[in-house]
Amino acid sequence: MTWPDEFGRLSAVLLAILLRFTFQGTYCQLVVSPAGPTLVNTFAGHNATLAVSFSGATDPAVIWFMAGSPVVTWAINSGAPPDIADNKEKVLRIETDGSLSFVNVPLVYTSNYTIEMTKSGLGTSSTTFTLKVFERPSGDPMCSVQSVNNVDLQYLCLWSGGTAQVQLSFPALSNTSSGAGNLRLTVAASHNLDGKTVTCVADHPVEPYNCNITAGSPRMFLPAVRTTVDSDGKIVVTIHCFSEASPQAVVSWSEGSEAVTSTTPHQISRDTTQLQIRGYNVSNFLLQNYTCICRNPLGSQRREIQLRGPSISDSSLFANHDGAIVTLTWEVPPTSIVTGFDIQMKGPHSLSRNRNGTQTRGSANRFHTIQQKPGAARSADIFNLDPKLTYSFQVIPKARMTEGQPSEVQRIGPGEGLSGSAIAGLAAGIPCGLLFLVLLGGFIYFCVYFNKNKSRQARYPKSRAVEKAVTTPTETSPHNLLTGGLKSPPDYNGLQQTPSERSVALPAFVPPPPVRTATTV
Structure with missing residues (x-):
């Protein structure tokens, strides 16, 4: 066997040994730990889960304890159903990863819960949770502000009920005042509080909640007047004065300079916003001015009402x-x-x-x-x-x-x-029209007269020959109309020629001297 072959076999053996020890190390310890908070708060009737995760073993056995008593046992990935304690099957559920869930949890399930996981040869691991079931007060927090002697403001916050009292506070008004379920805080009214939003903080273990209050001075308003007739045939005039304000404004009434009280013929409503006046004769309602003043600790608004007889606008x-x-x-x-x-x-x-x-x-x-x-x-x-x-x-x-x-x-x-307004317009327009026509006629007459006088003036300047003709009488026509050596009279028709028929100005007319004539018999 060559050296390379022997080295390869040795490497394979060492790798197998290493892998074996590595896999044994991964299963050497079973660990279970929380996968979420260990303190869980919930409302009665809600759902909740105690979440866990584990490592170091596969398919360990799980046991859940409630106040030290086992309530659920199961093996993860087991085909068998979990074993749940009697009377708890409707509430408890175990998840595939071993987490414990609660369905519509009742108040009595408030307790400490412990989970144990076991794997043969790897020991046991456990962790503990605390479940608190309350907390819930009915409805939502109620916030309001009211007047104290029409001088101070009292802020209210109410959220009562439940198995634990809610802690209430107004941080913007006081750092020390608080109440459990019900808080009333009285402060002096000031302009800084007019229109300012104040928050009531409801400190709740499960569901913190806030509500807001805004105090405001009375706003501008218009009085409303309604008239009816009662069963006795009396006229009933109701004056309604209401101004939007928080806290609600109190209304005071006066007739002239005298304060009005609920005595005949006046009657003021319980909430002070309405004044009723009764009488048979409508003229009695028109004698005085009525005044209503809407006031709260932050300010006031005043309106005067002058009643008038029946009319149509x-x-x-x-x-x-x-x-x-x-x-x-x-x-x-x-x-x-x-x-x-x-x-x-x-x-x-x-x-x-x-x-x-x-x-x-x-x-x-x-x-x-x-x-x-x-x-x-x-x-x-x-x-x-x-x-x-x-x-x-x-x-x-x-x-x-x-x-x-x-x-x-x-x-x-x-x-x-024609309507009445049209007739009135015509009545006013006719004299104006006549005056306009008179002025127009006078203007036209003046223009014509001015142009006529202007046309009679000379179109050219007088020449010296004309000036001489003015001083020297002209020769008369050669026709001898009279005998006895008399000169013929001047041609008067020529003097009456139009300006267009004359090229120069006419000489002034000089009558001839008287002539003595002789009669031949």
Whole structure:
């Protein structure tokens, strides 16, 4: 055998020995360790797992202990089912890697759990877990802020229940105050807290939770006025003042300079946001101004309310496509006292409603009530109109038997004519138009007169020959119209030639001296 062959055989033997010792080393010790936290917190009724991993052996035997008592035994990768203690089959599950799982775990499963893994010839390895089942309080944390004597702010945080109390705190307000399940913290109101968000921290072993509170001063608002009639026939005016604020604003009322209390004829609601005034005569409601002030520890807002009699601020009329149905709409001022409306129409074949509720045919030249609407109504539909005819409509606001000014008259039909505003415009426009025509005529007359005078002036400057002609009379025509040696009179027709017929200015006319004539017998 040659040397190379012998060296090859020796190398193979050494490699086999090395591999044998190497593989024996990998199985020399069984180790089991946690694959997650050893302290596991969970809520009752939830699922949880005690996770493990192992090395150093294949298919070891597993035993799980609960407070020192075995509850599960099994061999990994064994075809046989695990052996689970009685009354725990519905809760305990063993995973393929030996981890222990809990399904809908009850509170009584809070305990220490230990796992042991065993392999013949390799000994035993173990590790321990702690399972705590609680923790849960019902619902979510509740946060709020309220007023204390309308001076201080009290922040509240509530989250009670469960098997362990939740620790609550307001870190932004205090580093020392805390409570278990219920915390109330009172602080002095300041502008720094107006609009500031404060967080309540709920320290929970399983599910930490936070909730926020924002305190705010009262915001601007508009009072609302509603009018009704009670069973005794009295007018009931309700004024509602509400301002968005946190904590909720308290409302105080005054009539003129006097504070209002819940005495006749006034009544204030329990939450102070509404004031009711009762009376038969609408004029009694208009004597004073009412004031409401919404206030909380962070500030206040003030509004004055001047009640007014029944009135309508705006109205309009809409017709359907064929003009047989119209819808009349109207608006009421916010502080107007109105308990109802009379819908009136003027036109051909109009029906009027009497006091007893019956309808009669009215005159085409007068307004008649055709419908009556409650105080909350803002529209009325009128049917069976002839689109070829003209109709007029108006709305009368009423506070019981007191009538306010009617709305603007609305007209519809082919002969609608001019509205009141159009008539007023014409009345104002006609004098202005006449004045304009007079001024225009005067301007035209002035222009014509100016041009006429200008045309009579000389077009060329006077020559010296013309100036001489002015001082020396011209020769008359050679025609001898008169005998006795008389000179013929000047040609007056030539003096009346138009400026276009003369090339130079005419000499001034000098009448001839008187001539004495003799008569021959």
